[in-house]
Amino acid sequence: MTVKWIGKRMMLGILVLFILSFLSFFIMHASPGSSATAYYGGNAQMLSAAEKERISRTFALDRPLVVQYGAWLMETVQGNLGMSAKEGRPVSAILAERVTNTLLLVGVSLFFIVTGSILLGMEAGMKPNSLLDRGLSSFSIASSSIPAFWLGILFIYLFSLKLGLLPSSGMQSIGGNDDFFDKVRHLIMPAAVIVLTHVGVYARFLQDSVKMEMRSYYVKTARANGVEEREIRSGVLRNALIPYLNYLGMTIPSFFGGSVIVETLFSWAGLGQLMAKSVMVKDYPLLMGGIMLTGIIVVVSLFVIDVLMFILDPKLRKRELGV
Amino acid sequence: MKSNKIFIFWCALFGLIVLITVFANLFSTYPVNEMNMDKVYMAPGDGHILGTDHLGRDVFTRLLHGGKVTLTVAFGSVLLSLVIGVMYGSVSGYVGGWVDSAMMRLLEALISIPSLIFVLAFQAVMQGGMWGMTFIIGVTGWFTTARIVRSEFIRLKEADYVKMARMFGTPIWRIITGHLLRNSVTPLFVVTIFNLAGAVFIEVSLSFLGIGIPPSIPSWGNMLYNAQNDLLIGAWWIGLFPGLLIFFTVLSINFIGEMLKDSRL
Amino acid sequence: MLKIEHVAKRYGRGRQRKGVLEDINLSIGKGDLVGLVGESGSGKSTLARLIMRLETMDEGEISFSRSGNFYDSCQIVFQNATAALNPTWTVRASLLEPLRLMKGDREGYIKEMLSLVSLSDVHLDRLPSELSGGERQRVNLLRSILVKPELLICDEIVSSLDRLIQKEIVELLKRLNEEMGMAILFISHDLKVVNYLCDRVYVMKDGRIVEDSVKQDGTFVFSHPYAQRLFE
Numbered sequence: 001m002t003v004k005w006i007g008k009r010m011m012l013g014i015l016v017l018f019i020l021s022f023l024s025f026f027i028m029h030a031s032p033g034s035s036a037t038a039y040y041g042g043n044a045q046m047l048s049a050a051e052k053e054r055i056s057r058t059f060a061l062d063r064p065l066v067v068q069y070g071a072w073l074m075e076t077v078q079g080n081l082g083m084s085a086k087e088g089r090p091v092s093a094i095l096a097e098r099v100t101n102t103l104l105l106v107g108v109s110l111f112f113i114v115t116g117s118i119l120l121g122m123e124a125g126m127k128p129n130s131l132l133d134r135g136l137s138s139f140s141i142a143s144s145s146i147p148a149f150w151l152g153i154l155f156i157y158l159f160s161l162k163l164g165l166l167p168s169s170g171m172q173s174i175g176g177n178d179d180f181f182d183k184v185r186h187l188i189m190p191a192a193v194i195v196l197t198h199v200g201v202y203a204r205f206l207q208d209s210v211k212m213e214m215r216s217y218y219v220k221t222a223r224a225n226g227v228e229e230r231e232i233r234s235g236v237l238r239n240a241l242i243p244y245l246n247y248l249g250m251t252i253p254s255f256f257g258g259s260v261i262v263e264t265l266f267s268w269a270g271l272g273q274l275m276a277k278s279v280m281v282k283d284y285p286l287l288m289g290g291i292m293l294t295g296i297i298v299v300v301s302l303f304v305i306d307v308l309m310f311i312l313d314p315k316l317r318k319r320e321l322g323v
Numbered sequence: 324m325k326s327n328k329i330f331i332f333w334c335a336l337f338g339l340i341v342l343i344t345v346f347a348n349l350f351s352t353y354p355v356n357e358m359n360m361d362k363v364y365m366a367p368g369d370g371h372i373l374g375t376d377h378l379g380r381d382v383f384t385r386l387l388h389g390g391k392v393t394l395t396v397a398f399g400s401v402l403l404s405l406v407i408g409v410m411y412g413s414v415s416g417y418v419g420g421w422v423d424s425a426m427m428r429l430l431e432a433l434i435s436i437p438s439l440i441f442v443l444a445f446q447a448v449m450q451g452g453m454w455g456m457t458f459i460i461g462v463t464g465w466f467t468t469a470r471i472v473r474s475e476f477i478r479l480k481e482a483d484y485v486k487m488a489r490m491f492g493t494p495i496w497r498i499i500t501g502h503l504l505r506n507s508v509t510p511l512f513v514v515t516i517f518n519l520a521g522a523v524f525i526e527v528s529l530s531f532l533g534i535g536i537p538p539s540i541p542s543w544g545n546m547l548y549n550a551q552n553d554l555l556i557g558a559w560w561i562g563l564f565p566g567l568l569i570f571f572t573v574l575s576i577n578f579i580g581e582m583l584k585d586s587r588l
Numbered sequence: 589m590l591k592i593e594h595v596a597k598r599y600g601r602g603r604q605r606k607g608v609l610e611d612i613n614l615s616i617g618k619g620d621l622v623g624l625v626g627e628s629g630s631g632k633s634t635l636a637r638l639i640m641r642l643e644t645m646d647e648g649e650i651s652f653s654r655s656g657n658f659y660d661s662c663q664i665v666f667q668n669a670t671a672a673l674n675p676t677w678t679v680r681a682s683l684l685e686p687l688r689l690m691k692g693d694r695e696g697y698i699k700e701m702l703s704l705v706s707l708s709d710v711h712l713d714r715l716p717s718e719l720s721g722g723e724r725q726r727v728n729l730l731r732s733i734l735v736k737p738e739l740l741i742c743d744e745i746v747s748s749l750d751r752l753i754q755k756e757i758v759e760l761l762k763r764l765n766e767e768m769g770m771a772i773l774f775i776s777h778d779l780k781v782v783n784y785l786c787d788r789v790y791v792m793k794d795g796r797i798v799e800d801s802v803k804q805d806g807t808f809v810f811s812h813p814y815a816q817r818l819f820e
């Protein structure tokens with residue numbers, strides 16, 4: 001049974017990557033010029049006739065579209081993502097420089113969103129009619145109604161321009177050499193923007209499931225039997241985390257979309273900023289590479305959440321393992 | 324009924340925003356694109372109640388006209404999403420069986436892909452004007468709608484009145500529109516409201532990045548395109564007012580959606 | 589007119605497969621008033637769904653002699669009138685639904701038929717939620733007889749109504765039977781009503797028909813202990 005479940009989840013991942021590969025191929029095909037120009041961008045004119053011939057053969061340019069797609073996919077799977085049209089370097093090299101920055105930004109933001117929303121959501125759910133309980137839903141709606149980039153602009157105005165506390169953009173100060181604390185200072189504002197616009201929504205989701213758990217029979221019995229409050233809390237949290245994780249899994253892709261905007265605003269040299277820039281300057285191979293890599297990251301993070309759910313949810317485990 | 328009054332308040336606020344942008348021409352104090360190089364970066368006050376931008380254009384006037392563009396894109400794309408989502412969800416939910424599971428697998432995969440990725444991909448190859456943007460947001464925003472239609476259909480098609488309709492020989496399209504869709508209106512409306520908020524977000528975010536609506540057309544997102552630089556020289560009003568208006572628009576939409584959702588449960 | 593022979597229906601798969609109906613034999617002639625009684629879960633509603641071709645059977649045969657479209661000759665009224673009427677449609681819209689192909693004055697025909705179930709024109713523009721439970725069931729019933737079927741299956745249609753309305757509907761069924769010659773299969777666990785309405789009755793238990801009996805001198809006589817206990 002577990003095999004079946006894993007298989008089903010892997011199918012999803014493969015399908016996601018397939019759709020993204022179609023999308024990439026569509027970009028390449030719809031872009032002006034042939035695949036070769038898409039792969040070698042501005043340098044296409046400088047290619048010799050022999051090289052053009054070789055590219056045409058590799059990408060099966062004289063064959064039907066399906067064959068072309070297959071040829072391109074073969075190249076992509078082997079890691080040949082082509083050359084950046086504007087920078088003249090291999091796409092894979094550029095992506096490798098960028099990916100850790102995005103993972104850092106999204107990872108740190110997610111960490112604070114998850115811990116923050118669990119603390120807030122538990123507190124609000126366990127204490128009905130407290131200020132937090134009543135205020136959380138309004139806060140959640142309000143905070144998710146602020147465009148992230150606009151909040152970012154306000155932050156830059158306040159913290160960089162007026163107070164001079166934090167750097168307004170980039171990943172390190174000019175002339176700075178990979179100083180850890182310098183990087184942290186640059187990370188604070190972009191991460192804070194992502195956290196503030198998301199934490200309320202997740203906290204509210206957890207609050208709702210905590211409240212549902214609190215109304216359930218087992219909590220009432222446990223209370224009546226004098227079970228310690230601390231134990232009740234951990235039991236409630238454990239159960240409420242299952243739908244919470246499910247929700248997180250459903251919404252995690254949007255973080256990688258959202259990072260496009262925040263990264264660009266703060267000039268954070270991640271994948272998102274790279275993709276936005278490549279759309280602007282029409283650097284197709286770079287955009288295609290960015291899309292595929294983002295897809296892989298999303299698939300991996302979905303898988304991690306699946307594993308967490310599997311560990312947490314006794315029902316799922318039971319059904320799949322037959323214990 | 325306290326919550327009723329609050330609901331009316333948010334509806335009124337949203338209605339007001341829609342009205343002043345629809346009738347932008349009546350309220351605007353200057354021609355939209357009139358530049359005045361003698362009056363660049365004027366602070367709010369005399370003659371320009373919300374100041375002027377880097378080309379000396381009246382911020383208030385552009386705010387009204389920009390809203391018209393942003394809201395048109397939002398409404399148009401949501402309508403398109405609604406149509407696509409209803410068609411996809413109807414087929415999946417009504418036909419059922421392996422067709423349904425195949426379509427649902429595909430949908431699950433599509434939902435797992437950040438929607439901004441789709442938008443960027445389309446934008447890269449067909450950067451068009453306002454309608455291009457509407458199209459792009461529309462064709463990438465129907466996933467949740469489809470899922471809701473599908474689950475409603477699966478629930479409703481077992482209803483006795485649908486069984487009766489089949490026995491009466493009511494044609495399928497009539498069963499779908501008259502029985503199934505007609506009874507899914509409330510959840511469909513709620514999801515569409517939230518889609519509307521999402522569409523506003525995508526337009527303003529992309530235009531802010533400079534890959535949305537062409538800069539020649541005023542939209543709330545475009546007005547913010549230069550806001551970051553303007554802010555650095557102290558012209559806070561250029562960024563503040565469009566942002567506030569976006570905030571209150573999305574806020575009112577979200578509150579309306581939330582309250583409709585709760586009243587149904 | 590309706591003949592059911594050795595019908596069986598099973599649900600589930602593999603070892604968990606469970607028989608819901610076994611070796612069902614039943615027949616209804618033109619203009620018959622037939623009852624089908626049994627406790628809930630005995631398989632009555634499943635049988636009704638099989639007759640209406642809403643489900644397929646695993647064994648046996650059901651034949652129905654008719655002229656023209658099956659659903660024009662055989663109709664069913666479901667137990668739950670609230671679920672059987674589209675909540676967003678007015679009574680008029682619901683009543684027009686089976687008459688989609690009818691030529692002539694459909695509106696007039698409906699108005700004429702309304703009086704049959706003691707409803708009037710004012711009810712036409714109402715939504716199901718604006719009707720009482722009894723009114724809803726009468727609309728539901730009327731909709732099924734608009735096509736003038738030869739056989740009408742009534743699946744527990746009076747069970748959730750109070751006695752007064754029950755009586756009204758039962759009288760109506762009797763009248764339909766007499767005036768239009770409509771055969772009725774009346775499914776119920778309410779023996780009093782069956783006793784009053786039907787001329788013939790089948791008794792079901794655990795998916796089997798354990799006995800059938802014809803009314804003589806106003807009562808049914810049974811030999812099977814279960815049927816005897818039921819009709820005590």
